[in-house]
Amino acid sequence: MVGAPLRTWVDGVPDDRVSVFDRGLHYGDGLFETFRVQHGRPCLWRDHRRRLALGAQRLGLPDLDTDRLLAEVRALSADRPLAVVKLLVTRGDGGRGYRPSRDARPRRILSLYPWPDHPPAWSAQGVDVILCQTSVSEQPRLAGIKHLNRLEQVLARDEWDDPAIAEGLMADADGRLVGGTMSNLFLVLGDRLVTPSLDRAGVAGTVRAAVIREAPALGYVIVERGVELADLFAADGAFLTNALIGCWSIRRVGGRDLGQAPLLVALASSIRRLAATPD
Structure with a gap:
C-alpha cells in the first residue's frame, strides 16, 4: 500500500487541502498523471504532456500551462534522486449538479512520493x-x-x-x-x-x-x-x-x-x- 506523500502543492504553493466543492471530489471530474522523476527531471514527459492535452480536450478543460507544470514538478522533486510525482487536475470548484460551469478554474494538485519498494x-x-x-x-x-x-x-x-x-x-x-x-x-x-x-x-x-x-x-x-x-x-x-x-x-x-x-x-x-x- 502506498503511504502518505512526502509533500503536496496545490496550485503551485505548499498545501494539502482543497475545497469541499471541488468537482474532482464530487464527480471525478478531472485527470491525473503519475511521473517517474529522476533528480527533478520527469521521464517520458512528452508522452505525459500529450496525454494530458488529449484528456483536457476530451473533458472540455482549458488548455494546461505545461511549461509551468513542468517547472513545478522539477521544483517539488529536485532534492530526490528518484521519486514519484502524482498530478491531479480537477475542473475546480462547482455547485451541485453535473453540468460544469463555463468559467471553471481548474485546480492542479502535485504530490511527491518515495520510490515504491517492489520486490x-x-x-x-x-x-x-x-x-x-x-x-x-x-x-x-x-x-x-x-x-x-x-x-x-x-x-x-x-x-x-x-x-x-x-x-x-x-x-x-x-x-x-x-x-x-x-x-x-x-x-x-x-x-x-x-x-x-x-x-x-x-x-x-x-x-x-x-x-x-x-x-x-x-x-x-x-x-x-x-x-x-x-x-x-x-x-x-x-x-x-x-x-x-x-x-x-x-x-x-x-x-x-x-x-x-x-x-x-x-x-x-x-x-x-x-x-x-x-x-
Missing part, C-alpha cells in the same frame, strides 16, 4: 498475476485518457490480498483483455508485439506509447487489436508496462505457468531503459 525479483524473474472478475466499461470518449473515475480499478485491486501477486488483468464485458489494473499488456508473438486496442476502453500508458514508437528499433512490429485470453496463453511471452514499473514479464496467470521466451529478458531490459529516460 527486485519481479523485474528479474517476472510476476504472477490474476484474472480479475471486475470488468472494464466501454466509453470511447474516455478511452485512452487517464481520468479520475477509477472505481473499476479500485474494485479489481480489492480482489486479492496475496503479496506474491503483482497485478490483476482486466477484461471488457465481452471477455477481451484490456490491460492490468495499473498497467498495459503486451504479448510477444514471433516478431510481433500485440497490445490491446484502446479505442473503446483502457488507459494509453506513456511507456506503452514509447514501446509502440520504438518497436522497429527493438526489432518488432506493433499490432493493436482485440486480445482474447486464448491469445495470452498461446503467446511466446507477455509483459506489463507503466511509468513506474517500466516492464514486468508475466510468469504465471491465475496459477497457470505462462513461460518466458529467452528473448523477453533482453526486451524487458530495453523497455525499462525507455521508461527511465528523462526528457
Whole structure:
C-alpha cells in the first residue's frame, strides 16, 4: 500500500487541502498523471504532456500551462534522486449538479512520493498475476485518457490480498483483455508485439506509447487489436508496462505457468531503459 506523500502543492504553493466543492471530489471530474522523476527531471514527459492535452480536450478543460507544470514538478522533486510525482487536475470548484460551469478554474494538485519498494525479483524473474472478475466499461470518449473515475480499478485491486501477486488483468464485458489494473499488456508473438486496442476502453500508458514508437528499433512490429485470453496463453511471452514499473514479464496467470521466451529478458531490459529516460 502506498503511504502518505512526502509533500503536496496545490496550485503551485505548499498545501494539502482543497475545497469541499471541488468537482474532482464530487464527480471525478478531472485527470491525473503519475511521473517517474529522476533528480527533478520527469521521464517520458512528452508522452505525459500529450496525454494530458488529449484528456483536457476530451473533458472540455482549458488548455494546461505545461511549461509551468513542468517547472513545478522539477521544483517539488529536485532534492530526490528518484521519486514519484502524482498530478491531479480537477475542473475546480462547482455547485451541485453535473453540468460544469463555463468559467471553471481548474485546480492542479502535485504530490511527491518515495520510490515504491517492489520486490527486485519481479523485474528479474517476472510476476504472477490474476484474472480479475471486475470488468472494464466501454466509453470511447474516455478511452485512452487517464481520468479520475477509477472505481473499476479500485474494485479489481480489492480482489486479492496475496503479496506474491503483482497485478490483476482486466477484461471488457465481452471477455477481451484490456490491460492490468495499473498497467498495459503486451504479448510477444514471433516478431510481433500485440497490445490491446484502446479505442473503446483502457488507459494509453506513456511507456506503452514509447514501446509502440520504438518497436522497429527493438526489432518488432506493433499490432493493436482485440486480445482474447486464448491469445495470452498461446503467446511466446507477455509483459506489463507503466511509468513506474517500466516492464514486468508475466510468469504465471491465475496459477497457470505462462513461460518466458529467452528473448523477453533482453526486451524487458530495453523497455525499462525507455521508461527511465528523462526528457
